[in-house]
Amino acid sequence: MKIVVLAKEVPDTYGQRTLNLETGLAERDSSDKVMDEVSERALEVAISYAAEHPGTEVVLLGAGPESAAVTLRKGLAAGADSAVHVLDAGLLGADTVLTAQVLAAAVARGHYDLVIAGNSSTDGGAGVVHAMIAEILELPQLTNLNSVAITDAEVSGERAIDGGTVQASASLPAVISVTEQLPDLRFANFKGIMAAKKKPLETLTLEELAVEPNDPEAARSIMIAAGERPARSSGTVIIDEGDAGEQLAAFLVQNRLA
Ligand SMILES: Cc1cc2nc3c(=O)[nH]c(=O)nc-3n(C[C@H](O)[C@H](O)[C@H](O)COP(=O)(O)OP(=O)(O)OC[C@H]3O[C@@H](n4cnc5c(N)ncnc54)[C@H](O)[C@@H]3O)c2cc1C
Numbered sequence: 001m002k003i004v005v006l007a008k009e010v011p012d013t014y015g016q017r018t019l020n021l022e023t024g025l026a027e028r029d030s031s032d033k034v035m036d037e038v039s040e041r042a043l044e045v046a047i048s049y050a051a052e053h054p055g056t057e058v059v060l061l062g063a064g065p066e067s068a069a070v071t072l073r074k075g076l077a078a079g080a081d082s083a084v085h086v087l088d089a090g091l092l093g094a095d096t097v098l099t100a101q102v103l104a105a106a107v108a109r110g111h112y113d114l115v116i117a118g119n120s121s122t123d124g125g126a127g128v129v130h131a132m133i134a135e136i137l138e139l140p141q142l143t144n145l146n147s148v149a150i151t152d153a154e155v156s157g158e159r160a161i162d163g164g165t166v167q168a169s170a171s172l173p174a175v176i177s178v179t180e181q182l183p184d185l186r187f188a189n190f191k192g193i194m195a196a197k198k199k200p201l202e203t204l205t206l207e208e209l210a211v212e213p214n215d216p217e218a219a220r221s222i223m224i225a226a227g228e229r230p231a232r233s234s235g236t237v238i239i240d241e242g243d244a245g246e247q248l249a250a251f252l253v254q255n256r257l258a
Contacts, residue, residue, distance in 0.1 A: 001056045001152070003046045006103060006111055006117040006130065007075055007083075008036040009068040014123050024226035025093065026123060035071045042178050045148050046116055047079040047186065055079050059110060063091060063102050069201060072170055077188035077196035088206040090177035090213035095221045096124070098213055102134030108137060111231035112173065119144045119177040129238025130177045140170035146181040156251070 011017045037045075043060065050056035057224025060075045062068045063086035072083040086102050094102070107115055116135075118149075120127035134141035145157035155176055157171035170176075188196070206213055240246045252258035 022221035
């Protein structure tokens with residue numbers, strides 16, 4: 001079994017995250033860079049399976065700037081066997097379609113049985129990249145899995161829906177996305193950290209993947225405006241001096257909330 005885990009590098013959610021208002025790009029240097037929290041859980045699914053099934057190969061795949069290699073090494077220290085880093089200046093400003101095309105090309109090159117992604121990254125949060133990859137590669141997809149079971153021939157799991165749960169399965173090869181209901185990524189131990197230094201980390205360019213970022217025929221979206229979230233105002237405080245009900249009703253009417 002050959003599993004590829006899509007691992008995106010994102011700004012740490014605990015740090016200050018800022019947008020460059022001129023370019024509309026995230027200021028990648030404004031906070032620590034870490035592996036997307038849901039990608040980490042996707043990696044844990046793969047490593048846990050590999051621990052129980054000798055002969056399983058777990059490959060990490062990330063498209064991102066130079067710093068993403070450090071994040072991939074951390075994933076190698078946790079237990080992945082090798083990593084592929086797509087690094088190319090043509091990815092600056094990449095929209096979700098280009099990101100998916102690039103990742104799909106790298107997945108096709110690796111001939112994997114199973115692709116595991118997070119359901120929605122902690123920065124972009126589009127929640128579509130894995131679905132686009134499944135579409136491009138014409139693979140079945142299970143989304144938003146809260147549990148995962150893998151056999152030699154299929155992958156299955158439970159996904160929450162409004163008012164219930166659904167058990168779904170797909171034959172391999174397939175793409176799945178997992179939610180934050182799944183366990184956290186294990187901590188890398190000293191042995192893992194040392195081993196990670198020698199594990200293969202391949203770097204690929206868009207040319208090597210035969211993806212043309214500026215293809216005029218391809219579907220591409222562009223950022224037309226970016227704005228900071230307005231600072232929160234202190235709000236209205238209603239003090240009850242016998243007329244709180246009236247004040248509240250007036251507030252609701254004034255703000256068209258009633
Ligand atoms: C017009 C436009 C311009 C943009 N320009 C930029 C830009 O300049 N710089 C920038 O950083 N972002 C930019 N973005 C956002 C960028 O497209 C997204 O960060 C990226 O496509 C992934 O989207 P997401 O994180 O929302 O994916 P989601 O679909 O929410 O991700 C789900 C899962 O897919 C996997 N995944 C997603 N992206 C990657 C990746 N790169 N490598 C490995 N696994 C991945 C992970 O497992 C992740 O948990 C732009 C978006 C648009 C629409």
